[in-house]
Amino acid sequence: MSDLILIIEDDAAIAALLERSLKQHHYQTLHVSTLKEARLQLQTHTPQLILLDLGLPDGDGKSFIPHLRRSLQTPIIVVSARREEREIVAALDLGADDYVTKPFSLVELMARVRRAQRRASMVGDDSEVLTCNGLILDLERHRFMLEEMPIKLTPIEFNLMRLFMSHPDQVLTHQHILKQVWGIGYQQEMQYLRSYINTLRKKIETDTARPRYIQTELGIGYRFCCHHEGVL
Ligand code: CA
Numbered sequence: 001m002s003d004l005i006l007i008i009e010d011d012a013a014i015a016a017l018l019e020r021s022l023k024q025h026h027y028q029t030l031h032v033s034t035l036k037e038a039r040l041q042l043q044t045h046t047p048q049l050i051l052l053d054l055g056l057p058d059g060d061g062k063s064f065i066p067h068l069r070r071s072l073q074t075p076i077i078v079v080s081a082r083r084e085e086r087e088i089v090a091a092l093d094l095g096a097d098d099y100v101t102k103p104f105s106l107v108e109l110m111a112r113v114r115r116a117q118r119r120a121s122m123v124g125d126d127s128e129v130l131t132c133n134g135l136i137l138d139l140e141r142h143r144f145m146l147e148e149m150p151i152k153l154t155p156i157e158f159n160l161m162r163l164f165m166s167h168p169d170q171v172l173t174h175q176h177i178l179k180q181v182w183g184i185g186y187q188q189e190m191q192y193l194r195s196y197i198n199t200l201r202k203k204i205e206t207d208t209a210r211p212r213y214i215q216t217e218l219g220i221g222y223r224f225c226c227h228h229e230g231v232l
Contacts (some may be wrong), residue, residue: 003117006047007031008038008064009079010056014102018051018079021106022113034058039067047074049116052096054080054087062087065094075116079104085219092173092220099171099220115169115227130165132226135204135213137165151203156181156196164214164224173221197222 005022009015010033019029030045032038035058050068054061065076078091078099088099097116100109130137136145137158144153144161153161159181163172175187182192201208215223 002026002028003048004028004030004045005113006038006041006045006050008035008050008056008061009033009053011053014053014079017106018109021110025110025113027113035061035064038064042068042072046072048120049113050074050076051079052076052091054078054084054091062091062094065091065096069095073120075120077112077116079109089173089175089220092171093176097170118227119168119170130162132165132168132224133213135161135165137161146204153203157200157203160196160200164222165226168224168226171217171221171223175221177221 005027007015007018007022007029009018009031012033015031015033019031022029030041030047032041033056035056052061052064061078061080068074068076075097076095078088078096079102080088080091080099081102088101092099097119098112100112128138128140130139134147136143138144139162142158144151144158160177163177163180174190174193178186178189178193182189186192197214198208201211201214204213205211213225215225217223
């Protein structure tokens with residue numbers, strides 16, 4: 001049976017567009033326009049993925065994320081307007097997996113859906129060696145290699161790579177990265193993060209102006225790309 005995607009969206013035109021293109025890609029869809037309906041449907045359906053709008057008639061989509069996360073590990077992709085950048089950051093920090101901004105390209109949306117599903121299928125892999133497209137991070141031996149060439153990393157760089165490589169293709173917010181790598185109290189130290197990202201890029205990217213691995217999500221954070229689909 002094909003995967004079921006729950007669409008929580010109050011804009012009928014956008015919902016119809018989403019349903020149409022998901023169906024073309026052989027997904028089943030279930031559309032609701034309020035959080036109340038979403039709660040009801042989730043009592044009888046178990047979607048493999050949720051597309052969540054933030055501005056909904058009976059509440060904030062964001063507030064629904066912790067509710068979902070209490071019982072479900074289903075990937076959540078926030079579909080929201082760019083002007084709600086802060087909202088997107090908050091949604092990601094609450095446990096959403098990814099976001100797509102309106103107006104969105106259907107090609108991009110489908111790529112995000114596939115990525116989220118791929119990640120969901122990898123959950124539980126707690127191996128000691130993380131690999132990604134030519135990069136190898138050996139957690140036990142504390143070694144890092146690019147195309148079989150050892151690369152020296154400082155402890156902070158190593159922890160950054162560990163965080164990135166254990167969340168492949170996932171967008172991580174600035175605050176989340178700072179909290180995970182530097183600890184609580186450092187969430188506002190954007191400059192630390194920026195300078196470490198620059199150094200890391202010099203070590204692993206062939207063209208730092210057009211990074212292949214560490215991609216900037218403007219105003220949100222970074223995405224570590226392991227799978228290159230050629231369309232993003
Ligand atoms: Ca809306």
